[in-house]
Amino acid sequence: MGNFKDDVFIRLGFYVSYVAIGLGALFGLLQVLERVPGIRIIPADKYYLSLTAHGVIMALVFTTFFIMALAIYVVTRGLGIDTYSYALNKVAYGLVIVGTVMAAVPILLGKASVLYTFYPPMKASPFFYIGATILVIGTWIFAANILLTVKKWRSMGNTDKKLPLGVFGVVATLIIWYIATIGVAIEMLFQLIPWSLGLVERIDPLLARNFFWYFGHPLVYFWLLPAYIVWYTVLPRLLNVKLFSDFLGRVVFMLFILFSTPVGYHHQFMDPGIEAGWKYLHTATTFFVFVPSLITAFTITATMEMAARARGGKGLLGWIKALPWRDPTFASVAFAMILFGFAGATGAVNAGHNLNYVVHNTAWIPGHLHLTVGSAVALTFMGVSYLLLPMLTGRKLHSTKLALTQVYLWFIGMILFSAPMHYLGILGSPRRTYDVTFGGHPSTQGWAPLLVLAAIGGMLLFASVMLFLYNVLRTLTSGARVEVAQPSSVEIPQGSLGVVDNFKLFTAIALLLVLMAYMVPTMNIINLGTPGAPPVVIR
């Protein structure tokens, strides 16, 4: 049995992620307000600075720190041992923090307003690229330490046992992260860093997009899978039932390993220089990645129904009322799932090859991604914090009522934000734009009321984050001291799952799929032989 000495890293990860979501929310609020016609708070360059900061802080800092902390929690509790090396954790966290600061400073100084997609030949300060790279290297060391922990557990006489489902999910998440970051590592090391330092004069922007989205899409599964881990493992315990199907849960994580990465061209359907046939292949793989999410929707809903019926819920849908809607963690997971259901539907449009014409680079896209990373992920992370913080700090949650209010506020705020954003997108309103009035052009006249609605939603989301942070802060500083029972180490079922347990095999197939989906079109881009573009510094 471990003595949970790694808990210091769990707490650190959570706290940094909370600071990040607070800052990110502030920048987010600024943007929804700024986009309302007639409201001017900051000049254009500061708007793009805050847009970059919002994206980087929410998508990379908040998520990465929370996920690292959650991974340590799940693995140490699930296996009942400490992580392989305390020192490796220290090195990994150190690098991730140094990298984050190194990238954040130029962003805040306005020297890296290149948005979180950092498309060249727009050039940021070299510190931005180097910082981001150090962050990623830190996560690689972190992931290695977690995988070594699992290996160590195996060598402790557990060779024939199944991994607990949560740990299984963590392993899958980290494998996806390793495969995904190959893309951004190539882009950084061979393209952006030498070019931003002036060692090479030109860069191929299309090739950079190719490598960025090789990384950029599986990145979303790196965020999403930890939320799934919570749904699959925390929710059944909260409801005091067994998961409807443990086996399919494992199948889901394995399918994500296979189909997370060879999908990047669904972000590049409108790019010249990539043949439509290859884009269509990525449409197919993206559609296949719906399957594990559809299985999840069934398994989790069925688990909830079993729990509700055990509590006396009746009727075809009447059982829904018997669920613990006043429990903030349950409510957050349930709302996260509902919002993610809509995200799945709108995602089918994004991925739908030529259907993408209607929505590409419009407000529809941020509408969609706030339902995924902004709801399925962020809401789940906040909800599970209410459960885990007392366990990690020995202090009672300051207020369950505030927590519940926060969760409901997020749900309502997100609907008010996201629905009009989707509609604006269909009307052609572009994303990532300071002012969308275009001199009062008639085409833009229907947009104003929708922008106002989205701003109201954004204000509710901001208020929700502030409530969350207030509650966390009060819990940490003045929550009543309580003895919170640690979750009992799960009984680990004997018996192998056969092929479904074989991470090496699935990783190998995943890499093969990546080669199939990317090798030829990448070579084709290189063979087009563009002279490349010199840097354009954004001030």
Place this chain on the structure above:
Amino acid sequence: MSINKYEKAWLGFSIIMVFAFLGITGYFSFVAGFQTPQDAEVIDPTKIDEDERFANPRVEEVIPGELYNVYMVARMWSYSPTEIRVPKGAYVKFYITSPDVQHGFHVVGTNVQTNVIPGYITVITAKFEKTGEYLIVCNEYCGRGHQFMKGTLIVTEG
């Protein structure tokens, strides 16, 4: 491993749905001919003036009423030509390039859009069936003046 019969049915439904989606979008792309942009030429973004097409951005009538070529430069933060005039029902072939950063090209209210990437010439063909004045917007962030980048497309009766 046994799987619950309802879950099996759901799984079957999911897989059928995925293939139905693929079939529909595949049909409209590869059979009905509404394809995603793919054609590209390469160009040196520092020397686009040496290419006759971009030294003099314009609308070129190839076959009156039937085929028009548009040679367009997208730069921080304008399009040239700023105004494009084509008759309805004609094929319009756009050649667009950028001398600086990446840009977008979206004719608001239509399904005509593409990315413009320096070092490349985007080649897309469109057909406009409804007359009127359309707003063209840049929907790829291109620096602090990104919100000023717009153009006009006028579809005339013929």
